[in-house]
Amino acid sequence: MADTQRQRLEAREEAILAAATAVFGESGVDGARMAEIARRADVAEGTVYLYYKNKHELLEAVVDRFWRELTKGAIAAISEGANVSQQLQELASYHLQSLIDDFKIVEITSRARMRHGVPGRQLPQIREYVRVFDAIMQRGIDLREFSADTAIWQIRDVFYGTLEHSARTLVLREQGFDPSVIDHLMRLFEQYRPSKQSDDTSTLDSSAIMEALSRIETKLSQSP
Amino acid sequence: MADTQRQRLEAREEAILAAATAVFGESGVDGARMAEIARRADVAEGTVYLYYKNKHELLEAVVDRFWRELTKGAIAAISEGANVSQQLQELASYHLQSLIDDFKIVEITSRARMRHGVPGRQLPQIREYVRVFDAIMQRGIDLREFSADTAIWQIRDVFYGTLEHSARTLVLREQGFDPSVIDHLMRLFEQYRPSKQSDDTSTLDSSAIMEALSRIETKLSQSP
């Protein structure tokens, strides 16, 4: 059966990836021995090289998988119907918690970005991950909850930059998750709301309100 | 002369450090060959190990020196008599410019932090460097230019986190220094000023309405 064969190959690849994730996490990139990874995956050392060209590609695969899982988790952590601020808060909390929990792998990420000492392109799955933020922010701008006068990439750098630095601070101090970091960041983001003062921007945005009202109406009619 | 002797030794150490800085910068940590570093410093390979225990300690020395120079530069870049906001702006500009100029070495820093795969302590000179920010911020709080209700470390993480992420973005996009990043960050920091007066609630404000609607929406989706 060609199908079972394919499954066996995929299972082997998965075993190698899992072993590599564990060993990289425990021993770091330099400390990780290919022989040890092979042993844990229950394959010969040469077999690893049938699936991954070299140690660096294996590292990239591990990191890429990590961020793919993180993307899934982030999407799951965000309440579908909530407003933009709420979603941002959820994403921030999820992100900070993940960075703390998997600090080792996160640190390893910077290693994977390097291509023989030159900062190569972003890994595709990291690009995918930041789009989660972009999507929320874009919706915020569309709904006039946030103003459009700052480029999204700059806001994104504030968001992820702050959270990454904060995570490092918390881990080095051996503190855990600190909700005040999230509160602080969310308070900063108030800055991005349209100014409430008497500009032409204070005009009533009836379409956004009608959209929200009809969503509420729908929900009300769904739940007796 | 014991004095000349000492100078000769220091000159040798300096030559090795300079060679290492160059080679690490060009080839990255893994690409750098100890033989090449020795060759450029015009010493035998074994001699390098008289001054630095191993490759990792040499890397640490390179990174430490870089941040020490950066600290000097930062202090020089700040106008003594200026007000706190002005100084913050100067520090931010200097920092962003430096991160872009020496992106390679900055990326290598994360490597030096690692002690056989475990995130060790901060390097002493990096601690020194962040104190430049802390000193300015503390003065701002003392002078009541900034309010004291957010922990300095959190504000520091926003500052450095944002700038480091922005620098990476700019370098990867092959753009150079972008003043709007600084403007944006400084505008964010307005948030930390003590609030002067209560806001005016009488004006019609669609975003406030939207907020209220969103709260209702959230509550409805929570209670079926």
Added chain:
DNA sequence: CCATAAAAATGATTGCGGCTCATTTATAAT
């Protein structure tokens, strides 16, 4: 100026670990 001890420098050698490749084993095709 030479003798001698100590310090510094050298580079051939070693050991480790990533990676290769000739060989073996498993699977598919006829």
Added chain:
DNA sequence: ATTATAAATGAGCCGCAATCATTTTTATGG
């Protein structure tokens, strides 16, 4: 059952960090 192809193996190769026995330089004293 036979052959062809794909997959897996692990002993050995090779590059490089690190060592250390030897050589060279410098300091000291008579």
